Amino acid sequence: MPVAGTLTRADLAESLHREVGLSRADAARLVEQILTHMCEALSKGENVKISGFGSFILRxxxxxxxxxxxxxxxxxxxxxxxxxxxxSQMMRDRIVAGS
Structure with missing residues (x-):
């Protein structure tokens, strides 16, 4: 993962490949499926909450x-x-601790 800059889909897939042991193709497919599912929920007007990370809220x-x-x-x-x-509060705490 990059130290500074932007985290990309490819970075997420590579992390899954290394840490979980999925093949690169399966890891990339899983990242795409998760993002697609989130986009579909948002397009239907649903909010998306990921515990310990945060919430995507439509307004x-x-x-x-x-x-x-x-x-x-x-x-x-x-x-x-x-x-x-x-x-989320957990994410905010991690960001403050990292700076």
Whole structure:
């Protein structure tokens, strides 16, 4: 796993290959299946909670008025659904301990 930078699907699959002993192909397939399952749940409007890691939460934002910072002109912003991530307390504690 990289010390700094971005963790990728390939990194996750490689970690499964090394630590669990799955073949590289099976590890990559498992990572894809998990991510696909999470995406499908979110697209159906379900939140995704991974204990000890965090929650992916869908939130509906109402219509509001925004302002173009360059011109100052007010512009309506359409209602939309946004995805937020909230880290679990265990994850927050690990992040603070690691810094």
């Amino acid at each position: 509906d934002k109402g219509e509001r008025v925004g302002r173009n910072p360059k011109t100052g002109v007010e512009v309506p912003i359409a209602p939309r659904r946004v995805l937020t991530f909230r880290a």
